[in-house]
Amino acid sequence: DAGVIQSPRHEVTEMGQEVTLRCKPISGHNSLFWYRQTMMRGLELLIYFNNNVPIDDSGMPEDRFSAKMPNASFSTLKIQPSEPRDSAVYFCASREPGLGIDEQFFGPGTRLTVL
Amino acid sequence: AQSVTQLGSHVSVSEGALVLLRCNYSSSVPPYLFWYVQYPNQGLQLLLKYTSAATLVKGINGFEAEFKKSETSFHLTKPSAHMSDAAEYFCAVIKGNTGFQKLVFGTGTRLLVSP
Numbered sequence: 001d002a003g004v005i006q007s008p009r010h011e012v013t014e015m016g017q018e019v020t021l022r023c024k025p026i027s028g029h030n031s032l033f034w035y036r037q038t039m040m041r042g043l044e045l046l047i048y049f050n051n052n053v054p055i056d057d058s059g060m061p062e063d064r065f066s067a068k069m070p071n072a073s074f075s076t077l078k079i080q081p082s083e084p085r086d087s088a089v090y091f092c093a094s095r096e097p098g099l100g101i102d103e104q105f106f107g108p109g110t111r112l113t114v115l
Numbered sequence: 116a117q118s119v120t121q122l123g124s125h126v127s128v129s130e131g132a133l134v135l136l137r138c139n140y141s142s143s144v145p146p147y148l149f150w151y152v153q154y155p156n157q158g159l160q161l162l163l164k165y166t167s168a169a170t171l172v173k174g175i176n177g178f179e180a181e182f183k184k185s186e187t188s189f190h191l192t193k194p195s196a197h198m199s200d201a202a203e204y205f206c207a208v209i210k211g212n213t214g215f216q217k218l219v220f221g222t223g224t225r226l227l228v229s230p
Contacts (some may be wrong), residue, residue: 004158042222043159043205048215056215091158101209101216102149106158 002026004107006092012113018080021110024073025094033104034067034077035091043091049075082114117142117210119189121221129229134178134193136224138206141187147209148189149218150180154202162204165189176200201228 005024013019025032034046047057049069057067064083069075079086089111093104122137140146147166151159163174170182176199180191191204206221 043220045217045219048217056217093158101218102147102161102164102207104159104218106160108156108158 004092004094004105006090006107006110008110009108010111010113012115013082014115015083016081017114018078019082019086019112019114021077021079021090021092021112023075023077023092023107025075025092026096026105027073028096029094029105030072030097031095031104032069032075033093033095034075035093037089037091037109038087046077046090079112082112084114087112087114117144117146117208118219119148119206119208119221121206121224123224124222125225125227127227127229128196130198131195134191134196134200134226136191136204136206136226138180138189138191138221139187140189140206140208142208148180148182149207149209150174150178150189150191151205151207151220152202153205153223159205162191196226196228198228198230201226 007022030051032049037043046059047067048055052069067077089109091109093106095104118141120139149164150162152162153159163172165172165182173179178193182189203223203225205223207218209216210219
């Protein structure tokens with residue numbers, strides 16, 4: 001299995017531009033998580049999908065952030081417009097049905113830099 | 116509310132020395148606690164977990180952690196550090212009820228291992 005796949009691995013953009021981060025979960029996993037990692041705030045859960053449905057998006061910072069999961073094999077996290085404070089590493093993780101919340105498999109992350 | 120605090124953003128040890136990474140928790144209910152490791156340019160991997168069974172938990176790569184209720188601690192140890200242990204380590208706790216749970220992470224401790 002290829003594991004959780006995230007693209008791009010690195011993204012550099014200018015303030016005000018739209019950014020789209022992509023995630024392909026492990027085949028057969030029905031839960032998907034988006035996290036943001038910064039030096040100041042550590043690792044924070046942004047949103048959690050179960051069976052393609054958003055269950056908890058209380059961690060999404062503001063309306064500039066949106067996430068979708070159109071099918072079981074693909075999810076996007078979009079930032080529009082982007083701001084320098086959005087610079088962070090964004091992780092996607094997925095989990096197999098029936099397993100505990102700790103049994104998440106993390107992708108390698110997307111390092112976003114907003115200039 | 117459940118939370119964890121990691122003491123020390125960086126810990127430096129020599130190869131062969133004892134590794135001790137500190138984590139204290141706050142929880143109004145018996146906690147489920149975890150340690151994750153993040154190698155450079157990779158996502159997080161589960162090292163070990165405490166789920167109210169044995170208080171001394173053994174994980175992968177020779178790491179272990181002891182749950183001490185009296186000290187509200189869950190420190191991670193390894194008797195002899197190896198160069199390959201250099202990574203960032205995160206303590207985490209489950210927050211929420213059985214309906215919806217999420218992992219809450221500490222801010223991480225970077226372990227540096229010198230020859």
